[in-house]
Amino acid sequence: MNVRAPDHVFPSMDLFEIAGLPLHPLLVHAVVVLVPLTALALVLGALFPRVRRRLGVATPVAALLVLLLVPVTVFAGEALAEQVGPVPAVVHHAELGRMLWPWPLAMFVVAVVQWCWYRFGRAPGRAARTTIAALALLSGAGSTVMVVLIGEAGARAVWGG
Template identity: 55%
Template structure:
């Protein structure tokens, strides 16, 4: 038995972690997009954005590991496999929120060098951050939908 086989109040760990994942991941992705496009919001968020992204970067892989344990328990039906595949596709994008958030936060810090930074650097960072945020949002919705359908359509 490993950590990810544990139950809490008789429930497998994965469904419990999923709730945190499907709330914090999209909120962090949306905050990243807002911070990348709106300097005042970036300054107000401060280190909260990179900290949230760090939590997501840890939470998503732990949720996936717990999900793999649950899949072994319930069986790998086509619906479970689809959900698992989408979760694995989400992983690098959810982790990418962290470096993107750190760079956006760093770009927003007041410094003498910031005024000398070429505009294309800020535009490129914003475009990459928004792309990471959008792909992460799409994948978390698709993954969550596939998981919910698996449960609510009685496939598991």
């Protein structure tokens, strides 16, 4: 069964399918793994200079990947939700999913600022280091908590309970 979303919403339903299967469950697994790993790298890099030097540009690149992956996952989820219909648990999961994007955006900004500052600028003072660490912790924890809440709502939507 191939149901097409309106062209103004999703140009092609096939864009969100692989071999006729919805893309959303596959993308979700990438988000569930990458968001906490990126958050961990961001926080560790903010707290430990040695870790930050070892990670180098990997943290902002991972944050960019997450930032790009989240809207694609949301769009794929919305395409799948249109096929499923207005099930309350799915609607709740979708509402939570749309609330995720500001958190990875914050992680990306903090990761880029942190990397650029230490790579191209002078070592920041104590207040700036503390601010970067606090923002890293806040954005990383917020992203991870949102992923857990969204995932829990999605699991309930699929498996009931």
